[in-house]
Amino acid sequence: MIITLQFQKKEKPQESKNFDQDYRLNYQKKKKQSDEQCSLYEQNKAGIDELPDSSEFIYNLETKTAKKKLRNLWKNPQAKKEVLAGLARMDRGELVPRNQKDFKGFKTLKEIKLTRTRMLIQPGKNGAPDEILAIFMRRDLDDITSNFKNKYK
Numbered sequence: 001m002i003i004t005l006q007f008q009k010k011e012k013p014q015e016s017k018n019f020d021q022d023y024r025l026n027y028q029k030k031k032k033q034s035d036e037q038c039s040l041y042e043q044n045k046a047g048i049d050e051l052p053d054s055s056e057f058i059y060n061l062e063t064k065t066a067k068k069k070l071r072n073l074w075k076n077p078q079a080k081k082e083v084l085a086g087l088a089r090m091d092r093g094e095l096v097p098r099n100q101k102d103f104k105g106f107k108t109l110k111e112i113k114l115t116r117t118r119m120l121i122q123p124g125k126n127g128a129p130d131e132i133l134a135i136f137m138r139r140d141l142d143d144i145t146s147n148f149k150n151k152y153k
Contacts, residue, residue, distance in 0.1 A: 048071070061135070065143055065147040069144065086119065100112055116137060118137075120132070120133045
């Protein structure tokens, strides 16, 4: 008894040679978009989109008082201008750690003193960017200090 087997060739649709390249390009674009979205989600800007993004620092304004003080500060045009100029100086590298003073009563927090405003920063470890924890007017210093006592060392 002889059994004959017939194999049918399944024809594959012809794909262009650019398919692999397009796939790689699209994958890289999607990866960049997802990375950007993740970095945006990591940053907590208290709902103020005018704050500039930078590789030197990230925003971590998570406490209610920090958000409230920043919103109040943002209503004052002179203070807003001062904060934006200070952040631009940080991004360019002009506000270096020697401009930062230890924040009273805390071991890990630093304070950048501008004319009317203050910024609380937690320095990044192992090359990580600095975290901006609060941006506030000078008169609000005691409120921020009392709020951060339990949270940071």
